[in-house]
Amino acid sequence: DAKTTQPNSMESNEEEPVHLPCNHSTISGTDYIHWYRQLPSQGPEYVIHGLTSNVNNRMASLAIAEDRKSSTLILHRATLRDAAVYYCILREGYQKVTFGTGTKLQVIP
């Protein structure tokens, strides 16, 4: 799997937007960018994915750089429930999910 680089941790104030960065300079043309998160004591949870265009869903937005070497997960209004480890993962097709260490997001009330 192509490698991704994420900050180990980030903080955000509650009800403010959060931008979680991910670098993936060795991404191949067929790699999808997936984001999962893992809330404390829970299983990983799918958040969003994209290939080239920016994507929005009910949980978050994904902004993908034009050269695809980086992406940003955007939580529009962080809540306490968003405190989790966020994983940026590159996947081609039907492969297993390979988790890194992710970014631990702390949301401050």
Next chain:
Amino acid sequence: EPEVTQTPSHQVTQMGQEVILRCVPISNHLYFYWYRQILGQKVEFLVSFYNNEISEKSEIFDDQFSVERPDGSNFTLKIRSTKLEDSAMYFCASREAGHSTDTQYFGPGTRLTVL
């Protein structure tokens, strides 16, 4: 919303005993996975299963491990002779066939404690 379920939520066993962890994937999903997470470490892939066969396994998934889909709803992970180092959270995941971007849905996990 459909979800993956796992039982038991916590299993305590003695070293050398056999354990079976159970999962009920989302009903129309055809691809199944097991992952584990040792406390404080990354989530690690163990095995993937499709059409009653293992399609991929990691080096962790040795002869002590086996998987089975005994009926139309359950997917099980068996550890024949548990070791202390098997203590971990075990997550089951499933995905829908034919979904080109392959979103996997994870269960809440079973915490296995080997004494």
